[in-house]
Amino acid sequence: MSTPIGQELAQAVAWLEDADGLLIVAGSGMAAGLSETRDSKSLARALSVIGRVRPGEDDIGSPDVFRDSPRAAWGTYGKRLKQYRDTDPHPGYAILRRWTNAAPQGSFVYTSNVDGHFQKAGFAVDRIVEAAGSIHWLQCVKACTPQLWSADELTPSINPANGWLAGVVPTCPQCGSVARPNVSLAKDWDWVPNRTMRQHALLSSWLFPMKRLVVVEVGAGTLAIRRFSEQHGPRVIRIHPTDFDISPDVGLGFATTALDGLRQLDECRAPALKVAT
Ligand SMILES: [Zn+2]
Structure with missing residues:
Protein backbone atom coordinates (compact mmCIF):
# COMPACT_ATOMS: atom_id res chain seq x y z
CA MET A 1 0.00 0.00 0.00
CA LEU A 34 29.30 27.71 -0.72
CA SER A 35 28.79 29.81 2.36
CA GLU A 36 27.81 33.37 1.46
CA THR A 37 27.28 34.15 5.13
CA ARG A 38 30.88 33.33 5.94
CA ASP A 39 32.13 35.57 3.11
CA SER A 40 29.85 38.40 4.15
CA LYS A 41 31.06 38.27 7.73
CA SER A 42 34.70 38.28 6.70
CA LEU A 43 34.16 41.34 4.51
CA ALA A 44 32.22 43.15 7.21
CA ARG A 45 35.06 42.42 9.61
CA ALA A 46 37.64 43.68 7.11
CA LEU A 47 35.68 46.88 6.55
CA SER A 48 35.19 47.52 10.23
CA VAL A 49 38.94 47.22 10.74
CA ILE A 50 39.59 50.06 8.31
CA GLY A 51 36.75 52.12 9.74
CA ARG A 52 34.64 52.18 6.61
CA VAL A 53 31.58 50.78 8.32
CA ARG A 54 30.44 50.38 11.86
CA PRO A 55 31.78 47.22 13.49
CA GLY A 56 29.40 44.35 12.94
CA GLU A 57 27.60 45.97 10.03
CA ASP A 58 27.26 43.51 7.23
CA ASP A 59 27.71 45.61 4.11
CA ILE A 60 28.49 43.01 1.48
CA GLY A 61 25.07 43.59 -0.02
CA SER A 62 25.80 47.23 -0.79
CA PRO A 63 27.25 48.44 -4.09
CA ASP A 64 28.90 51.28 -2.10
CA VAL A 65 31.53 48.81 -0.91
CA PHE A 66 32.90 48.61 -4.44
CA ARG A 67 33.18 52.42 -4.57
CA ASP A 68 34.61 52.88 -1.06
CA SER A 69 36.75 49.78 -0.59
CA PRO A 70 37.19 48.05 -3.93
CA ARG A 71 40.04 45.86 -2.71
CA ALA A 72 37.98 44.56 0.21
CA ALA A 73 34.91 44.02 -1.98
CA TRP A 74 36.92 42.33 -4.70
CA GLY A 75 38.64 40.21 -2.06
CA THR A 76 35.29 38.66 -1.21
CA TYR A 77 33.89 38.52 -4.73
CA GLY A 78 37.20 37.40 -6.23
CA LYS A 79 37.32 34.50 -3.82
CA ARG A 80 33.74 33.62 -4.61
CA LEU A 81 34.39 33.83 -8.36
CA LYS A 82 37.30 31.42 -8.00
CA GLN A 83 35.21 29.04 -5.88
CA TYR A 84 32.44 28.97 -8.46
CA ARG A 85 34.95 28.38 -11.24
CA ASP A 86 36.66 25.59 -9.31
CA THR A 87 33.48 23.80 -8.18
CA ASP A 88 31.69 21.32 -10.38
CA GLY A 133 22.60 38.69 -12.50
CA SER A 134 25.86 36.78 -12.79
CA ILE A 135 29.24 36.98 -11.10
CA HIS A 136 30.79 36.01 -14.46
CA TRP A 137 29.84 39.38 -16.01
CA LEU A 138 31.17 42.80 -15.01
CA GLN A 139 29.74 46.32 -15.15
CA CYS A 140 30.85 49.85 -14.30
CA VAL A 141 30.30 50.74 -10.63
CA LYS A 142 28.82 54.05 -11.85
CA ALA A 143 26.78 52.33 -14.58
CA CYS A 144 28.19 54.87 -17.06
CA THR A 145 27.34 52.40 -19.82
CA PRO A 146 24.73 49.65 -20.13
CA GLN A 147 27.45 47.43 -21.61
CA LEU A 148 28.64 44.42 -19.64
CA TRP A 149 31.84 42.52 -20.24
CA SER A 150 32.93 39.01 -19.38
CA ALA A 151 34.88 38.29 -16.20
CA ASP A 152 36.71 35.46 -17.98
CA GLU A 153 39.90 37.51 -18.28
CA LEU A 154 39.85 38.33 -14.58
CA THR A 155 41.91 36.11 -12.30
CA PRO A 156 41.78 37.81 -8.92
CA SER A 157 44.76 37.34 -6.64
CA ILE A 158 43.81 37.49 -2.96
CA ASN A 159 46.15 38.55 -0.16
CA PRO A 160 45.87 35.71 2.37
CA ALA A 161 46.78 38.04 5.24
CA ASN A 162 43.71 40.26 4.98
CA GLY A 163 41.55 38.59 2.31
CA TRP A 164 41.71 41.63 0.02
CA LEU A 165 42.45 41.81 -3.66
CA ALA A 166 46.23 41.93 -4.14
CA GLY A 167 46.56 42.66 -7.86
CA VAL A 168 45.15 45.28 -10.19
CA VAL A 169 41.58 46.41 -9.45
CA PRO A 170 39.41 45.80 -12.55
CA THR A 171 38.13 48.99 -14.16
CA CYS A 172 35.45 50.13 -16.57
CA PRO A 173 36.84 50.37 -20.14
CA GLN A 174 34.58 53.39 -20.79
CA CYS A 175 35.31 55.72 -17.86
CA GLY A 176 38.05 54.05 -15.81
CA SER A 177 35.93 53.71 -12.65
CA VAL A 178 36.04 50.48 -10.67
CA ALA A 179 34.34 47.51 -12.29
CA ARG A 180 32.06 45.29 -10.22
CA PRO A 181 30.19 42.04 -10.80
CA ASN A 182 26.81 42.37 -12.54
CA VAL A 183 25.16 40.95 -9.43
CA SER A 184 22.08 42.68 -8.02
CA LEU A 185 22.82 43.84 -4.48
CA ALA A 186 20.62 45.50 -1.86
CA LYS A 187 19.47 49.05 -2.74
CA ASP A 188 21.45 48.65 -5.91
CA TRP A 189 20.23 51.49 -8.11
CA ASP A 190 23.27 51.10 -10.38
CA TRP A 191 22.82 47.41 -11.21
CA VAL A 192 22.59 47.12 -15.00
CA PRO A 193 19.57 44.87 -15.65
ZN1 LIG B 1 32.22 53.50 -16.42
Missing part, protein backbone atom coordinates in the same frame (compact mmCIF):
# COMPACT_ATOMS: atom_id res chain seq x y z
CA SER A 2 1.34 3.44 -0.87
CA THR A 3 2.22 5.90 1.87
CA PRO A 4 1.02 9.50 1.42
CA ILE A 5 4.59 10.50 0.51
CA GLY A 6 4.66 7.68 -2.02
CA GLN A 7 1.44 8.97 -3.50
CA GLU A 8 2.83 12.48 -3.75
CA LEU A 9 6.00 11.20 -5.38
CA ALA A 10 3.91 9.22 -7.85
CA GLN A 11 1.82 12.32 -8.60
CA ALA A 12 4.90 14.45 -9.16
CA VAL A 13 6.43 11.83 -11.43
CA ALA A 14 3.19 11.62 -13.41
CA TRP A 15 3.32 15.40 -13.90
CA LEU A 16 6.93 15.22 -15.04
CA GLU A 17 6.15 12.49 -17.53
CA ASP A 18 3.17 14.39 -18.93
CA ALA A 19 4.94 17.77 -19.10
CA ASP A 20 5.55 19.49 -22.42
CA GLY A 21 8.12 21.75 -20.75
CA LEU A 22 9.82 22.18 -17.38
CA LEU A 23 10.33 25.52 -15.68
CA ILE A 24 13.23 24.92 -13.30
CA VAL A 25 13.21 27.50 -10.51
CA ALA A 26 16.36 27.39 -8.41
CA GLY A 27 17.46 29.16 -5.25
CA SER A 28 20.45 29.03 -2.96
CA GLY A 29 19.65 25.45 -1.90
CA MET A 30 20.50 24.36 -5.45
CA ALA A 31 23.83 26.18 -5.40
CA ALA A 32 27.10 24.46 -4.81
CA GLY A 33 26.96 24.73 -1.04
CA PRO A 89 27.88 21.36 -10.35
CA HIS A 90 26.53 18.61 -8.10
CA PRO A 91 24.74 15.56 -9.58
CA GLY A 92 21.31 17.21 -9.19
CA TYR A 93 22.08 19.26 -12.30
CA ALA A 94 22.60 16.09 -14.36
CA ILE A 95 19.21 14.79 -13.19
CA LEU A 96 17.56 18.01 -14.35
CA ARG A 97 19.40 17.77 -17.68
CA ARG A 98 18.03 14.27 -18.18
CA TRP A 99 14.49 15.44 -17.42
CA THR A 100 15.02 18.37 -19.80
CA ASN A 101 15.98 16.00 -22.59
CA ALA A 102 12.87 13.89 -21.97
CA ALA A 103 10.42 16.83 -22.17
CA PRO A 104 9.21 17.69 -25.70
CA GLN A 105 9.94 21.41 -25.27
CA GLY A 106 12.86 20.96 -22.91
CA SER A 107 13.27 23.30 -19.97
CA PHE A 108 13.88 26.89 -19.02
CA VAL A 109 15.85 27.77 -15.90
CA TYR A 110 14.99 30.68 -13.60
CA THR A 111 17.65 31.01 -10.94
CA SER A 112 18.50 33.50 -8.22
CA ASN A 113 22.00 32.05 -8.05
CA VAL A 114 24.83 34.03 -9.62
CA ASP A 115 27.29 31.12 -9.86
CA GLY A 116 26.76 30.24 -13.54
CA HIS A 117 26.43 26.58 -12.64
CA PHE A 118 23.49 25.84 -14.92
CA GLN A 119 25.61 26.96 -17.88
CA LYS A 120 28.52 24.94 -16.53
CA ALA A 121 26.25 21.88 -16.25
CA GLY A 122 25.40 22.16 -19.96
CA PHE A 123 22.05 23.97 -19.95
CA ALA A 124 21.60 26.15 -23.04
CA VAL A 125 22.63 29.77 -22.40
CA ASP A 126 19.48 31.05 -24.11
CA ARG A 127 17.28 29.00 -21.77
CA ILE A 128 18.37 30.58 -18.47
CA VAL A 129 17.18 33.64 -16.56
CA GLU A 130 19.68 34.79 -13.94
CA ALA A 131 17.27 36.87 -11.89
CA ALA A 132 20.01 38.44 -9.75
CA ASN A 194 19.80 44.65 -19.46
CA ARG A 195 21.23 41.14 -19.68
CA THR A 196 18.65 39.74 -17.21
CA MET A 197 15.85 41.58 -19.05
CA ARG A 198 16.87 39.95 -22.34
CA GLN A 199 16.79 36.58 -20.59
CA HIS A 200 13.27 37.36 -19.28
CA ALA A 201 12.08 38.12 -22.81
CA LEU A 202 13.35 34.74 -24.02
CA LEU A 203 11.55 33.03 -21.13
CA SER A 204 8.26 34.75 -22.01
CA SER A 205 8.50 33.53 -25.62
CA TRP A 206 9.27 30.00 -24.47
CA LEU A 207 6.41 29.93 -21.95
CA PHE A 208 3.77 31.26 -24.33
CA PRO A 209 2.82 28.03 -26.16
CA MET A 210 3.24 25.74 -23.14
CA LYS A 211 0.14 23.68 -22.30
CA ARG A 212 1.33 21.25 -19.63
CA LEU A 213 4.04 23.19 -17.84
CA VAL A 214 5.56 21.67 -14.72
CA VAL A 215 7.56 23.85 -12.34
CA VAL A 216 10.44 22.16 -10.52
CA GLU A 217 11.32 24.54 -7.69
CA VAL A 218 14.55 23.56 -5.95
CA GLY A 219 15.98 25.14 -2.81
CA ALA A 220 14.24 28.48 -3.32
CA GLY A 221 14.12 30.33 -0.01
CA THR A 222 13.15 33.84 -1.03
CA LEU A 223 9.53 34.86 -1.18
CA ALA A 224 9.87 36.54 -4.58
CA ILE A 225 11.25 33.41 -6.21
CA ARG A 226 8.62 31.19 -4.58
CA ARG A 227 5.84 33.49 -5.76
CA PHE A 228 7.28 33.34 -9.24
CA SER A 229 6.94 29.54 -9.12
CA GLU A 230 3.38 29.66 -7.82
CA GLN A 231 2.35 32.07 -10.58
CA HIS A 232 3.20 29.27 -12.97
CA GLY A 233 1.15 26.58 -11.18
CA PRO A 234 -0.91 24.46 -10.76
CA ARG A 235 1.81 21.84 -11.14
CA VAL A 236 4.64 23.11 -8.96
CA ILE A 237 7.00 20.55 -7.42
CA ARG A 238 8.56 22.35 -4.45
CA ILE A 239 11.70 20.82 -2.93
CA HIS A 240 12.94 22.53 0.24
CA PRO A 241 14.14 21.12 3.57
CA THR A 242 12.13 23.54 5.74
CA ASP A 243 9.90 25.86 3.68
CA PHE A 244 8.19 23.15 1.67
CA ASP A 245 4.55 24.15 2.33
CA ILE A 246 2.50 24.87 -0.74
CA SER A 247 -1.22 25.12 -1.40
CA PRO A 248 -2.58 21.90 -2.95
CA ASP A 249 -4.16 24.11 -5.62
CA VAL A 250 -0.70 25.13 -6.75
CA GLY A 251 1.50 22.09 -6.29
CA LEU A 252 3.23 19.53 -4.11
CA GLY A 253 5.89 20.12 -1.46
CA PHE A 254 8.76 17.78 -0.57
CA ALA A 255 10.63 18.32 2.71
CA THR A 256 14.15 17.52 1.68
CA THR A 257 17.32 19.01 0.25
CA ALA A 258 17.71 19.81 -3.44
CA LEU A 259 19.87 16.85 -4.32
CA ASP A 260 17.94 14.29 -2.22
CA GLY A 261 14.61 15.47 -3.59
CA LEU A 262 15.80 15.30 -7.18
CA ARG A 263 17.29 11.84 -6.57
CA GLN A 264 14.07 10.52 -5.03
CA LEU A 265 11.98 11.74 -7.93
CA ASP A 266 14.54 10.48 -10.43
CA GLU A 267 14.57 7.00 -8.90
CA CYS A 268 10.78 6.84 -9.18
CA ARG A 269 11.06 8.02 -12.75
CA ALA A 270 13.97 5.88 -13.80
CA PRO A 271 12.09 3.04 -15.59
CA ALA A 272 10.15 5.49 -17.80
CA LEU A 273 13.22 7.60 -18.55
CA LYS A 274 15.16 4.56 -19.71
CA VAL A 275 12.52 4.03 -22.37
CA ALA A 276 12.31 7.71 -23.29
CA THR A 277 16.01 8.53 -23.57
Whole structure:
Protein backbone atom coordinates (compact mmCIF):
# COMPACT_ATOMS: atom_id res chain seq x y z
CA MET A 1 0.00 0.00 0.00
CA SER A 2 1.34 3.44 -0.87
CA THR A 3 2.22 5.90 1.87
CA PRO A 4 1.02 9.50 1.42
CA ILE A 5 4.59 10.50 0.51
CA GLY A 6 4.66 7.68 -2.02
CA GLN A 7 1.44 8.97 -3.50
CA GLU A 8 2.83 12.48 -3.75
CA LEU A 9 6.00 11.20 -5.38
CA ALA A 10 3.91 9.22 -7.85
CA GLN A 11 1.82 12.32 -8.60
CA ALA A 12 4.90 14.45 -9.16
CA VAL A 13 6.43 11.83 -11.43
CA ALA A 14 3.19 11.62 -13.41
CA TRP A 15 3.32 15.40 -13.90
CA LEU A 16 6.93 15.22 -15.04
CA GLU A 17 6.15 12.49 -17.53
CA ASP A 18 3.17 14.39 -18.93
CA ALA A 19 4.94 17.77 -19.10
CA ASP A 20 5.55 19.49 -22.42
CA GLY A 21 8.12 21.75 -20.75
CA LEU A 22 9.82 22.18 -17.38
CA LEU A 23 10.33 25.52 -15.68
CA ILE A 24 13.23 24.92 -13.30
CA VAL A 25 13.21 27.50 -10.51
CA ALA A 26 16.36 27.39 -8.41
CA GLY A 27 17.46 29.16 -5.25
CA SER A 28 20.45 29.03 -2.96
CA GLY A 29 19.65 25.45 -1.90
CA MET A 30 20.50 24.36 -5.45
CA ALA A 31 23.83 26.18 -5.40
CA ALA A 32 27.10 24.46 -4.81
CA GLY A 33 26.96 24.73 -1.04
CA LEU A 34 29.30 27.71 -0.72
CA SER A 35 28.79 29.81 2.36
CA GLU A 36 27.81 33.37 1.46
CA THR A 37 27.28 34.15 5.13
CA ARG A 38 30.88 33.33 5.94
CA ASP A 39 32.13 35.57 3.11
CA SER A 40 29.85 38.40 4.15
CA LYS A 41 31.06 38.27 7.73
CA SER A 42 34.70 38.28 6.70
CA LEU A 43 34.16 41.34 4.51
CA ALA A 44 32.22 43.15 7.21
CA ARG A 45 35.06 42.42 9.61
CA ALA A 46 37.64 43.68 7.11
CA LEU A 47 35.68 46.88 6.55
CA SER A 48 35.19 47.52 10.23
CA VAL A 49 38.94 47.22 10.74
CA ILE A 50 39.59 50.06 8.31
CA GLY A 51 36.75 52.12 9.74
CA ARG A 52 34.64 52.18 6.61
CA VAL A 53 31.58 50.78 8.32
CA ARG A 54 30.44 50.38 11.86
CA PRO A 55 31.78 47.22 13.49
CA GLY A 56 29.40 44.35 12.94
CA GLU A 57 27.60 45.97 10.03
CA ASP A 58 27.26 43.51 7.23
CA ASP A 59 27.71 45.61 4.11
CA ILE A 60 28.49 43.01 1.48
CA GLY A 61 25.07 43.59 -0.02
CA SER A 62 25.80 47.23 -0.79
CA PRO A 63 27.25 48.44 -4.09
CA ASP A 64 28.90 51.28 -2.10
CA VAL A 65 31.53 48.81 -0.91
CA PHE A 66 32.90 48.61 -4.44
CA ARG A 67 33.18 52.42 -4.57
CA ASP A 68 34.61 52.88 -1.06
CA SER A 69 36.75 49.78 -0.59
CA PRO A 70 37.19 48.05 -3.93
CA ARG A 71 40.04 45.86 -2.71
CA ALA A 72 37.98 44.56 0.21
CA ALA A 73 34.91 44.02 -1.98
CA TRP A 74 36.92 42.33 -4.70
CA GLY A 75 38.64 40.21 -2.06
CA THR A 76 35.29 38.66 -1.21
CA TYR A 77 33.89 38.52 -4.73
CA GLY A 78 37.20 37.40 -6.23
CA LYS A 79 37.32 34.50 -3.82
CA ARG A 80 33.74 33.62 -4.61
CA LEU A 81 34.39 33.83 -8.36
CA LYS A 82 37.30 31.42 -8.00
CA GLN A 83 35.21 29.04 -5.88
CA TYR A 84 32.44 28.97 -8.46
CA ARG A 85 34.95 28.38 -11.24
CA ASP A 86 36.66 25.59 -9.31
CA THR A 87 33.48 23.80 -8.18
CA ASP A 88 31.69 21.32 -10.38
CA PRO A 89 27.88 21.36 -10.35
CA HIS A 90 26.53 18.61 -8.10
CA PRO A 91 24.74 15.56 -9.58
CA GLY A 92 21.31 17.21 -9.19
CA TYR A 93 22.08 19.26 -12.30
CA ALA A 94 22.60 16.09 -14.36
CA ILE A 95 19.21 14.79 -13.19
CA LEU A 96 17.56 18.01 -14.35
CA ARG A 97 19.40 17.77 -17.68
CA ARG A 98 18.03 14.27 -18.18
CA TRP A 99 14.49 15.44 -17.42
CA THR A 100 15.02 18.37 -19.80
CA ASN A 101 15.98 16.00 -22.59
CA ALA A 102 12.87 13.89 -21.97
CA ALA A 103 10.42 16.83 -22.17
CA PRO A 104 9.21 17.69 -25.70
CA GLN A 105 9.94 21.41 -25.27
CA GLY A 106 12.86 20.96 -22.91
CA SER A 107 13.27 23.30 -19.97
CA PHE A 108 13.88 26.89 -19.02
CA VAL A 109 15.85 27.77 -15.90
CA TYR A 110 14.99 30.68 -13.60
CA THR A 111 17.65 31.01 -10.94
CA SER A 112 18.50 33.50 -8.22
CA ASN A 113 22.00 32.05 -8.05
CA VAL A 114 24.83 34.03 -9.62
CA ASP A 115 27.29 31.12 -9.86
CA GLY A 116 26.76 30.24 -13.54
CA HIS A 117 26.43 26.58 -12.64
CA PHE A 118 23.49 25.84 -14.92
CA GLN A 119 25.61 26.96 -17.88
CA LYS A 120 28.52 24.94 -16.53
CA ALA A 121 26.25 21.88 -16.25
CA GLY A 122 25.40 22.16 -19.96
CA PHE A 123 22.05 23.97 -19.95
CA ALA A 124 21.60 26.15 -23.04
CA VAL A 125 22.63 29.77 -22.40
CA ASP A 126 19.48 31.05 -24.11
CA ARG A 127 17.28 29.00 -21.77
CA ILE A 128 18.37 30.58 -18.47
CA VAL A 129 17.18 33.64 -16.56
CA GLU A 130 19.68 34.79 -13.94
CA ALA A 131 17.27 36.87 -11.89
CA ALA A 132 20.01 38.44 -9.75
CA GLY A 133 22.60 38.69 -12.50
CA SER A 134 25.86 36.78 -12.79
CA ILE A 135 29.24 36.98 -11.10
CA HIS A 136 30.79 36.01 -14.46
CA TRP A 137 29.84 39.38 -16.01
CA LEU A 138 31.17 42.80 -15.01
CA GLN A 139 29.74 46.32 -15.15
CA CYS A 140 30.85 49.85 -14.30
CA VAL A 141 30.30 50.74 -10.63
CA LYS A 142 28.82 54.05 -11.85
CA ALA A 143 26.78 52.33 -14.58
CA CYS A 144 28.19 54.87 -17.06
CA THR A 145 27.34 52.40 -19.82
CA PRO A 146 24.73 49.65 -20.13
CA GLN A 147 27.45 47.43 -21.61
CA LEU A 148 28.64 44.42 -19.64
CA TRP A 149 31.84 42.52 -20.24
CA SER A 150 32.93 39.01 -19.38
CA ALA A 151 34.88 38.29 -16.20
CA ASP A 152 36.71 35.46 -17.98
CA GLU A 153 39.90 37.51 -18.28
CA LEU A 154 39.85 38.33 -14.58
CA THR A 155 41.91 36.11 -12.30
CA PRO A 156 41.78 37.81 -8.92
CA SER A 157 44.76 37.34 -6.64
CA ILE A 158 43.81 37.49 -2.96
CA ASN A 159 46.15 38.55 -0.16
CA PRO A 160 45.87 35.71 2.37
CA ALA A 161 46.78 38.04 5.24
CA ASN A 162 43.71 40.26 4.98
CA GLY A 163 41.55 38.59 2.31
CA TRP A 164 41.71 41.63 0.02
CA LEU A 165 42.45 41.81 -3.66
CA ALA A 166 46.23 41.93 -4.14
CA GLY A 167 46.56 42.66 -7.86
CA VAL A 168 45.15 45.28 -10.19
CA VAL A 169 41.58 46.41 -9.45
CA PRO A 170 39.41 45.80 -12.55
CA THR A 171 38.13 48.99 -14.16
CA CYS A 172 35.45 50.13 -16.57
CA PRO A 173 36.84 50.37 -20.14
CA GLN A 174 34.58 53.39 -20.79
CA CYS A 175 35.31 55.72 -17.86
CA GLY A 176 38.05 54.05 -15.81
CA SER A 177 35.93 53.71 -12.65
CA VAL A 178 36.04 50.48 -10.67
CA ALA A 179 34.34 47.51 -12.29
CA ARG A 180 32.06 45.29 -10.22
CA PRO A 181 30.19 42.04 -10.80
CA ASN A 182 26.81 42.37 -12.54
CA VAL A 183 25.16 40.95 -9.43
CA SER A 184 22.08 42.68 -8.02
CA LEU A 185 22.82 43.84 -4.48
CA ALA A 186 20.62 45.50 -1.86
CA LYS A 187 19.47 49.05 -2.74
CA ASP A 188 21.45 48.65 -5.91
CA TRP A 189 20.23 51.49 -8.11
CA ASP A 190 23.27 51.10 -10.38
CA TRP A 191 22.82 47.41 -11.21
CA VAL A 192 22.59 47.12 -15.00
CA PRO A 193 19.57 44.87 -15.65
CA ASN A 194 19.80 44.65 -19.46
CA ARG A 195 21.23 41.14 -19.68
CA THR A 196 18.65 39.74 -17.21
CA MET A 197 15.85 41.58 -19.05
CA ARG A 198 16.87 39.95 -22.34
CA GLN A 199 16.79 36.58 -20.59
CA HIS A 200 13.27 37.36 -19.28
CA ALA A 201 12.08 38.12 -22.81
CA LEU A 202 13.35 34.74 -24.02
CA LEU A 203 11.55 33.03 -21.13
CA SER A 204 8.26 34.75 -22.01
CA SER A 205 8.50 33.53 -25.62
CA TRP A 206 9.27 30.00 -24.47
CA LEU A 207 6.41 29.93 -21.95
CA PHE A 208 3.77 31.26 -24.33
CA PRO A 209 2.82 28.03 -26.16
CA MET A 210 3.24 25.74 -23.14
CA LYS A 211 0.14 23.68 -22.30
CA ARG A 212 1.33 21.25 -19.63
CA LEU A 213 4.04 23.19 -17.84
CA VAL A 214 5.56 21.67 -14.72
CA VAL A 215 7.56 23.85 -12.34
CA VAL A 216 10.44 22.16 -10.52
CA GLU A 217 11.32 24.54 -7.69
CA VAL A 218 14.55 23.56 -5.95
CA GLY A 219 15.98 25.14 -2.81
CA ALA A 220 14.24 28.48 -3.32
CA GLY A 221 14.12 30.33 -0.01
CA THR A 222 13.15 33.84 -1.03
CA LEU A 223 9.53 34.86 -1.18
CA ALA A 224 9.87 36.54 -4.58
CA ILE A 225 11.25 33.41 -6.21
CA ARG A 226 8.62 31.19 -4.58
CA ARG A 227 5.84 33.49 -5.76
CA PHE A 228 7.28 33.34 -9.24
CA SER A 229 6.94 29.54 -9.12
CA GLU A 230 3.38 29.66 -7.82
CA GLN A 231 2.35 32.07 -10.58
CA HIS A 232 3.20 29.27 -12.97
CA GLY A 233 1.15 26.58 -11.18
CA PRO A 234 -0.91 24.46 -10.76
CA ARG A 235 1.81 21.84 -11.14
CA VAL A 236 4.64 23.11 -8.96
CA ILE A 237 7.00 20.55 -7.42
CA ARG A 238 8.56 22.35 -4.45
CA ILE A 239 11.70 20.82 -2.93
CA HIS A 240 12.94 22.53 0.24
CA PRO A 241 14.14 21.12 3.57
CA THR A 242 12.13 23.54 5.74
CA ASP A 243 9.90 25.86 3.68
CA PHE A 244 8.19 23.15 1.67
CA ASP A 245 4.55 24.15 2.33
CA ILE A 246 2.50 24.87 -0.74
CA SER A 247 -1.22 25.12 -1.40
CA PRO A 248 -2.58 21.90 -2.95
CA ASP A 249 -4.16 24.11 -5.62
CA VAL A 250 -0.70 25.13 -6.75
CA GLY A 251 1.50 22.09 -6.29
CA LEU A 252 3.23 19.53 -4.11
CA GLY A 253 5.89 20.12 -1.46
CA PHE A 254 8.76 17.78 -0.57
CA ALA A 255 10.63 18.32 2.71
CA THR A 256 14.15 17.52 1.68
CA THR A 257 17.32 19.01 0.25
CA ALA A 258 17.71 19.81 -3.44
CA LEU A 259 19.87 16.85 -4.32
CA ASP A 260 17.94 14.29 -2.22
CA GLY A 261 14.61 15.47 -3.59
CA LEU A 262 15.80 15.30 -7.18
CA ARG A 263 17.29 11.84 -6.57
CA GLN A 264 14.07 10.52 -5.03
CA LEU A 265 11.98 11.74 -7.93
CA ASP A 266 14.54 10.48 -10.43
CA GLU A 267 14.57 7.00 -8.90
CA CYS A 268 10.78 6.84 -9.18
CA ARG A 269 11.06 8.02 -12.75
CA ALA A 270 13.97 5.88 -13.80
CA PRO A 271 12.09 3.04 -15.59
CA ALA A 272 10.15 5.49 -17.80
CA LEU A 273 13.22 7.60 -18.55
CA LYS A 274 15.16 4.56 -19.71
CA VAL A 275 12.52 4.03 -22.37
CA ALA A 276 12.31 7.71 -23.29
CA THR A 277 16.01 8.53 -23.57
ZN1 LIG B 1 32.22 53.50 -16.42
